[in-house]
Amino acid sequence: MTTVDRLPKQDRSRATRQRLLEAAVACLAERGWAGSTVAVVAERAGVSRGAAQHHFPTREDLFTAAVEYVAEERSQALRALFPEGAQGADRRAVVAALVDLYTGPLFRAALHLWVAASNEEQLGPRVTELEARVGRETHRIAVDLLAADETRPGVRETVQGLLDMARGLGLANLLTDDRTRRDRVVTQWADLLDAALGQDPS
Template sequence: MSSREPKQDRSRATRQRLLEATIDCLADQGWEATTVTAAAQRAGVSRGAAQHHFPAREDLITAALEHMFDARMAEIRAESTRLPEGPGRTEFVVSRVVDHYTGELFKAALQVWTAAAADPSLRERIVPLEAKFGRTVHQTAIELLGADDTDPTTRRLVQATLDLARGLGLADVLTDDSARRQNIVTQWAATLHAALPQS
């Protein structure tokens, strides 16, 4: 049993490096350049080891997106355990949602969504994944805000926050938009806090 554990640990570590390298490769070089070989090289593992975990590029890329998304949502939830109440909490939530859509994961995902728009077989894999991501971000925002998701106004306001964050993410793809973005985050957080129904 003990002889298997180090091998399993190495296998998990290899897989983790591949997933992280895939996101970096997508964000830096785009869909066409992100092959299993390119990810393996970036991760410092052999192509054979990479293909053992992920036989096809689509397997690797969808697994990387899902893994990194889940990790990011877990980080956001962990950060939220010591949040203040009131406007500070609302600004934290808006900031984290915007950070999600302006980070490397969103840039990587955008490459995949664009490729999927022109590739029906890839689109079949990506549409359910994107739907899952959207639902999870929405639910996470609701939880962190401590808001009532059964209230239609709350649902619309949170969806507007996600749409705003996605737009800010697109604005940041080609140029650094951070200074303008911070002003928008601060203003929208104040607006959102005032508009959310108070329990």
């Protein structure tokens, strides 16, 4: 009997759901939308296809939930890196952490989902709504950690420009891992933010 089997029923169900979500993101990042079926995800998660469909009746349910789940996990991890918020955050470290959000398997999985959503009528509205929600949360975290005063003209656009730049670096990273160039860009953006937002809060 496995550790999961010994858990109470509710905890077993929660553990199964989490395994499915993590497996879905991994499959999407590695295989893309076309290669990521419910059966493939269920096999990777070590559960039956029926169990997978009990938690997520449709493929669209599974993959939008998976990307949302991991996005929330990454947001929490980002905040945990700077538990004191802007008071303890070095701007360059914040910029580097935000860029890292767009260079891992979550971003790769999300990108496959976006491409699929552009062609799948049922998926499009759900992914658009999910991306808007994730984008708003990431923007809020960035504003907080950068101690950015959005009442000042241009500050909101500056923070959004940072996130757009980070997404661009994430796209470039899909083809080649140019960490040296990325580090130089991060340093330059931190300097630009200090000039645009005011003195480094740390």
